Amino acid sequence: MRRLILVFAILLLGASSAMADLRATVNALGKAKLDGLEQAVKAVAAEGGDASQRTLDALGEGNLYVRKSDGQVFIAKTDGEGLSLTDPVTGEAAGTAPKSDLSKIKINNALRRLLKAQAGGSALTSPDAGKRLSAAEAVFKSRDAASLPALEDALAKESDPAVKSALELARASALLASDRPEAEKLAAIGVLSATGSRDVLPALAAAAQGTGVVADAAARASASIETSLAYWNALQNVWYGISLGSVLLLAAIGLAITFGVMGVINMAHGEMVMLGAYTTFVVQEVIRNHAPGLFDASLLIALPLAFLVAALMGMLIERTVIRPLYGRPLETLLATWGVSLILQQGVRMIFGPTNREVGNPSWASGAFELGQLSITYNRLWLVLFSLAVFAALYLLLNKTWFGLQLRAVTQNRRMASAIGIRTPWVGALTFAVGSGIAGIAGVGLSQIDNVSPDLGQSYSIDSFMVVVFGGVGNLWGTLVAAMTLGVVNKLLEPFAGAVLGKILVLVFIILFIQKRPRGLFALKGRFVDA
Amino acid sequence: MRRMTLIAAFVIAALAILVPVLNLLVPASSPFHVPDYLVPLLGKYLCFAILALALDLAWGYCGILSLGHGAFFALGGYAMGMYLMRQIGARGVYANPVLPDFMVFLNWKELPWYWYGFDMFWFAALMVMVVPGLLAFVFGWFAFRSRVTGVYLSIITQALTYALLLAFFRNDMGFGGNNGLTDFKDILGFSIQAPATRAALFAATALVLATFLLLMLWVVGSRLGKVMVAVRDAESRTRFIGYRVEHVKLFAFTLSAVMAGIAGALYVPQVGIINPGEFSPANSIEIVIWTAVGGRGTLVGPIIGALTVNAGKTYFTGAFPDMWLLVLGALFVCVTLFMPKGIVGTVSDWMERLPRKPAADRPASAPAMEPAE
Numbered sequence: 001m002r003r004l005i006l007v008f009a010i011l012l013l014g015a016s017s018a019m020a021d022l023r024a025t026v027n028a029l030g031k032a033k034l035d036g037l038e039q040a041v042k043a044v045a046a047e048g049g050d051a052s053q054r055t056l057d058a059l060g061e062g063n064l065y066v067r068k069s070d071g072q073v074f075i076a077k078t079d080g081e082g083l084s085l086t087d088p089v090t091g092e093a094a095g096t097a098p099k100s101d102l103s104k105i106k107i108n109n110a111l112r113r114l115l116k117a118q119a120g121g122s123a124l125t126s127p128d129a130g131k132r133l134s135a136a137e138a139v140f141k142s143r144d145a146a147s148l149p150a151l152e153d154a155l156a157k158e159s160d161p162a163v164k165s166a167l168e169l170a171r172a173s174a175l176l177a178s179d180r181p182e183a184e185k186l187a188a189i190g191v192l193s194a195t196g197s198r199d200v201l202p203a204l205a206a207a208a209q210g211t212g213v214v215a216d217a218a219a220r221a222s223a224s225i226e227t228s229l230a231y232w233n234a235l236q237n238v239w240y241g242i243s244l245g246s247v248l249l250l251a252a253i254g255l256a257i258t259f260g261v262m263g264v265i266n267m268a269h270g271e272m273v274m275l276g277a278y279t280t281f282v283v284q285e286v287i288r289n290h291a292p293g294l295f296d297a298s299l300l301i302a303l304p305l306a307f308l309v310a311a312l313m314g315m316l317i318e319r320t321v322i323r324p325l326y327g328r329p330l331e332t333l334l335a336t337w338g339v340s341l342i343l344q345q346g347v348r349m350i351f352g353p354t355n356r357e358v359g360n361p362s363w364a365s366g367a368f369e370l371g372q373l374s375i376t377y378n379r380l381w382l383v384l385f386s387l388a389v390f391a392a393l394y395l396l397l398n399k400t401w402f403g404l405q406l407r408a409v410t411q412n413r414r415m416a417s418a419i420g421i422r423t424p425w426v427g428a429l430t431f432a433v434g435s436g437i438a439g440i441a442g443v444g445l446s447q448i449d450n451v452s453p454d455l456g457q458s459y460s461i462d463s464f465m466v467v468v469f470g471g472v473g474n475l476w477g478t479l480v481a482a483m484t485l486g487v488v489n490k491l492l493e494p495f496a497g498a499v500l501g502k503i504l505v506l507v508f509i510i511l512f513i514q515k516r517p518r519g520l521f522a523l524k525g526r527f528v529d530a
Numbered sequence: 531m532r533r534m535t536l537i538a539a540f541v542i543a544a545l546a547i548l549v550p551v552l553n554l555l556v557p558a559s560s561p562f563h564v565p566d567y568l569v570p571l572l573g574k575y576l577c578f579a580i581l582a583l584a585l586d587l588a589w590g591y592c593g594i595l596s597l598g599h600g601a602f603f604a605l606g607g608y609a610m611g612m613y614l615m616r617q618i619g620a621r622g623v624y625a626n627p628v629l630p631d632f633m634v635f636l637n638w639k640e641l642p643w644y645w646y647g648f649d650m651f652w653f654a655a656l657m658v659m660v661v662p663g664l665l666a667f668v669f670g671w672f673a674f675r676s677r678v679t680g681v682y683l684s685i686i687t688q689a690l691t692y693a694l695l696l697a698f699f700r701n702d703m704g705f706g707g708n709n710g711l712t713d714f715k716d717i718l719g720f721s722i723q724a725p726a727t728r729a730a731l732f733a734a735t736a737l738v739l740a741t742f743l744l745l746m747l748w749v750v751g752s753r754l755g756k757v758m759v760a761v762r763d764a765e766s767r768t769r770f771i772g773y774r775v776e777h778v779k780l781f782a783f784t785l786s787a788v789m790a791g792i793a794g795a796l797y798v799p800q801v802g803i804i805n806p807g808e809f810s811p812a813n814s815i816e817i818v819i820w821t822a823v824g825g826r827g828t829l830v831g832p833i834i835g836a837l838t839v840n841a842g843k844t845y846f847t848g849a850f851p852d853m854w855l856l857v858l859g860a861l862f863v864c865v866t867l868f869m870p871k872g873i874v875g876t877v878s879d880w881m882e883r884l885p886r887k888p889a890a891d892r893p894a895s896a897p898a899m900e901p902a903e
Contacts, residue, residue, distance in 0.1 A: 264681070465685075514675070
């Protein structure tokens with residue numbers, strides 16, 4: 001028992017003497033002038049432990065004060081008129097004092113950087129892997145050579161692979177800023193350039209200053225990373241182009257089929273897309289209010305509904321406007337433009353002129369990385385969806401009886417009628433199918449674009465361009481045209497800007513039409529125009 | 531038809547004198563006084579009438595449905611606008627004697643080369659005719675040579691005007707960007723806001739309309755006019771007979787574009803602003819409905835159509851703004867379905883059905899219109 005008390009007393013003495021040492025070092029912070037502050041900070045940091053970390057944190061945040069009367073250093077926070085004090089060594093409250101009793105210990109930017117590196121240095125050994133990772137990344141960004149020893153220590157003890165690689169990078173970048181021998185620096189450059197990522201460029205740029213083997217190696221590494229980044233960038237633009245192309249494909253394919261069969265351009269086609277998007281909105285509203293759990297399935301529910309809504313509207317238009325004007329395509333154009341105005345204004349009056357919110361279900365949110373490429377899920381699903389629609393249409397046109405009739409009517413309407421095909425029926429059904437596809441295009445587009453009454457207008461001109469460019473009555477023409485226009489548009493964007501790129505594409509199409517007036521994949525055969 | 535056109539031209543020329551007199555000389559208390567706000571409004575309607583007449587030449591008589599005629603209108607308007615901007619001189623907000631306000635705002639140091647010469651009226655007047663005409667000529671030459679017709683041509687003209695819309699919206703094109711050109715002070719030395727200037731502009735517009743009406747009467751009455759109608763009704767047949775269809779179409783299209791440009795140039799001083807919105811495809815399609823409502827293929831029809839539809843627009847956008855687009859859409863649908871010949875065509879059809887005593891010297895009626903497409 002007595003031995004226990006003895007041990008206890010010795011421990012207490014030791015602790016208090018250690019505390020006394022710490023207190024002296026901490027108080028040295030208050031005594032030192034700005035030049036000596038760096039030494040004092042390093043001394044406090046060398047002590048290690050929670051107290052030293054607490055003190056340094058407070059110093060960095062500007063909360064460390066020294067009491068003028070006895071030179072004691074405290075952490076102080078504003079408390080009404082005065083300051084409430086905390087003892088940095090014990091962490092306990094130490095009363096309050098008026099502001100005039102204390103003066104703040106000021107630091108400059110160099111000290112701030114040092115404090116940050118110290119903070120990073122101690123967090124490098126924290127038990128939490130997340131903290132270690134962020135500490136490693138902080139040191140990587142700060143490129144502080146002073147943290148090298150701490151880094152190498154931590155590296156030796158590290159077991160988590162993600163943190164280990166972050167530590168390697170941090171070490172490499174700190175090395176470059178230090179005075180270590182050339183061979184080590186060259187090895188560090190190798191480590192950095194192996195990542196091929198944009199983040200290492202500032203470190204390499206700093207090391208490329210001046211002349212010498214190291215500077216040259218750093219410059220070369222920078223250049224090679226930038227070239228590879230340029231390739232990835234182009235690839236990203238190609239991806240955006242494919243995504244845009246799939247959108248154009250969806251919007252234009254119904255138009256191409258209708259134009260092929262009926263010979264009329266439906267200016268209200270964009271409004272069918274808009275109706276599909278608004279159907280999605282209504283479905284989601286109903287689900288939100290009555291069955292919130294079904295939200296993820298909202299798109300699947302909206303698809304057939306949108307098809308039906310748009311197809312019915314298409315049949316209505318065909319009956320009332322298109323059929324009476326058969327044989328007069330220019331007037332049909334005008335009449336369908338009138339219908340589009342009516343539809344737009346109608347929707348505006350019912351739903352309001354502002355954008356309506358259509359949410360992404362959870363399986364279509366977020367993105368994933370492929371190398372340096374960032375691919376969002378909603379665009380990916382849209383591309384797959386449009387290809388699926390294309391495949392379904394292909395099957396419809398080539399493997400069904402209806403498809404056969406449709407192709408016959410497209411090639412030669414009179415002849416098809418003469419051999420017994422009911423051309424008015426085929427026309428009506430084609431129009432319905434074409435409009436229905438526009439409707440489901442609207443469902444897809446609602447995921448990536450704003451849903452407003454003007455949605456149709458923005459895709460109108462683009463759909464026409466795809467149809468004119470690709471030729472009518474031919475699915476492959478539409479596919480090729482849509483993808484080409486999408487990719488060309490997006491590839492031109494970095495060079496010419498979005499607007500100028502669009503203008504150039506339009507001019508290109510106008511010129512292209514001169515060479516091939518009926519489009520890329522024109523229907524072969526004789527056409528009789530009056 | 532010929533008699534109706536001559537009467538119309540006479541009426542319009544009379545208006546050119548009547549309205550300014552009623553506005554300037556008749557006191558405000560008299561019921562015959564034409565209020566000050568009405569003069570530029572009527573002038574605007576007459577500019578639209580010229581535009582509709584221009585489209586009628588291309589579409590009604592030659593079968594070229596151009597859905598981008600607004601582009602020529604706007605280009606003429608911009609040429610006049612540039613002249614008016616140069617006339618502002620040092621009276622602009624930034625008080626720069628050479629650079630218009632928007633250029634100072636964009637930190638430009640000197641006038642771009644394409645603005646040179648617009649401080650002289652004769653140059654601006656020339657550009658009003660040359661720029662739309664040249665664009666139409668080049669575009670038409672490429673299009674008609676490749677036998678692009680019908681719906682394809684209409685879509686392409688839409689693309690043309692849309693591309694110009696996008697281009698003129700850009701702030702660094704040097705044409706005022708999305709704000710356009712505005713804040714005009716005077717034209718030919720006369721203040722643009724003064725009632726006398728406005729009356730003079732109205733008179734000028736009316737006289738130009740009357741002149742164009744007579745010019746068109748001459749063109750369609752000539753042999754070239756008959757070939758144009760043949761091209762409209764049966765293009766391949768006309769080509770096989772031996773006429774140069776491309777040249778005929780090119781002539782009609784270019785002349786129509788020049789007329790549209792002049793309409794634009796008269797429009798801008800009366801309205802006080804020109805902005806890229808004039809290039810929008812929707813505007814160009816509206817021109818078509820004016821012509822269709824009035825009666826395409828007649829000369830008086832488009833004028834009546836333009837006046838009626840625009841009067842309706844002014845009324846509806848004031849009284850029932852929500853309804854205007856519905857009315858316009860319904861107008862498109864109903865006119866094409868039920869009144870394909872427009873007001874003038876339908877009226878003259880009724881009049882032909884009335885019993886009349888045969889008269890050997892009755893002037894021949896207009897060629898029967900049967901669109902072959």
